[in-house]
Amino acid sequence: MRNISVNNRNNISFKAGLTPSVIKNAVKYSAPRIEQAFQSTYGVNANFGYNHAAAYCCAVVSDIFDFLSKKFNLPFNAKPPNIRIFNDSDLLDMRNAGSLGFCITDSMPVLKGEPVFEARSLFLNGKFNTLKAINDNAEANFNGSKWNSTNHFLHTYIHEWVHNIHDDLLFKTFGYDGYCPMARSRYNSLNGFYYDPNPNVSGIDYIARMHNIKYSPEEKEVIAKEVSRYAAGERIPNLQQEVGGNPFEVVAETVTKKIVDVLDPDTLMPVKNPFYSNGKDDKIFQDIFNRAWYGIIGG
Ligand SMILES: [Zn+2]
Numbered sequence: 001m002r003n004i005s006v007n008n009r010n011n012i013s014f015k016a017g018l019t020p021s022v023i024k025n026a027v028k029y030s031a032p033r034i035e036q037a038f039q040s041t042y043g044v045n046a047n048f049g050y051n052h053a054a055a056y057c058c059a060v061v062s063d064i065f066d067f068l069s070k071k072f073n074l075p076f077n078a079k080p081p082n083i084r085i086f087n088d089s090d091l092l093d094m095r096n097a098g099s100l101g102f103c104i105t106d107s108m109p110v111l112k113g114e115p116v117f118e119a120r121s122l123f124l125n126g127k128f129n130t131l132k133a134i135n136d137n138a139e140a141n142f143n144g145s146k147w148n149s150t151n152h153f154l155h156t157y158i159h160e161w162v163h164n165i166h167d168d169l170l171f172k173t174f175g176y177d178g179y180c181p182m183a184r185s186r187y188n189s190l191n192g193f194y195y196d197p198n199p200n201v202s203g204i205d206y207i208a209r210m211h212n213i214k215y216s217p218e219e220k221e222v223i224a225k226e227v228s229r230y231a232a233g234e235r236i237p238n239l240q241q242e243v244g245g246n247p248f249e250v251v252a253e254t255v256t257k258k259i260v261d262v263l264d265p266d267t268l269m270p271v272k273n274p275f276y277s278n279g280k281d282d283k284i285f286q287d288i289f290n291r292a293w294y295g296i297i298g299g
């Protein structure tokens with residue numbers, strides 16, 4: 001994706017936030033060209049609905065994960081099968097209304113009048129359609145509240161991408177035994193024969209159980225301190241239910257923070273291995289993260 005998405009990237013500078021010249025440059029990134037490149041390079045079916053800012057963010061994030069895979073041999077190759085922009089009124093399940101974005105774990109219908117989307121498809125809220133709106137929102141979700149783990153404008157895009165990578169890893173480990181033929185052929189085909197990498201466990205049930213894991217008050221405290229309040233799972237004032245606070249959000253918020261911490265502000269590419277911590281990580285948190293990443297239930 002580099003050569004298409006990069007355009008003027010080397011000439012612009014994303015420091016702490018967005019500069020006026022960056023906002024001016026944003027119009028140069030064309031969503032249709034990025035869609036084309038996603039299709040031809042990775043077979044990713046992207047439809048950004050002319051949301052150039054979201055398309056640009058996704059192209060940069062795809063580049064970041066390619067770089068981390070190649071340079072540090074990290075298991076970050078998985079691309080989402082679909083990337084779509086949504087408006088709240090398009091959604092079949094209003095629980096996702098107002099969210100910045102979401103990634104579906106199993107195949108399901110998501111948008112009104114559209115067929116089923118394959119597992120790991122990404123959906124991004126269309127109301128954030130300029131880099132300034134994206135940046136302001138990222139700042140608002142961090143400053144003071146530390147609700148998210150970073151204030152970077154790429155936060156949501158990296159976070160959702162991590163869900164796609166994590167689900168891919170879990171399906172490869174535990175198998176996909178849901179109903180989606182596309183996902184079945186992606187995860188359970190070996191030389192044309194059906195196989196299940198882990199026949200003793202139903203991958204879909206296993207992942208559903210992971211979603212229901214609740215952290216203890218002590219664990220929540222560590223997660224909130226080391227990563228974010230969303231990762232820890234908290235009730236927010238205008239919402240009845242508690243949000244976040246499961247192994248998937250711990251993984252997405254942690255990996256996002258680690259990556260943002262090593263991004264060069266000018267090139268937006270990592271300058272070192274984000275997981276090289278020099279033994280500085282909190283040991284209890286490290287254990288929580290490892291269990292979440294590898295899908296270890298209990299322990
Ligand atoms: Zn998430």
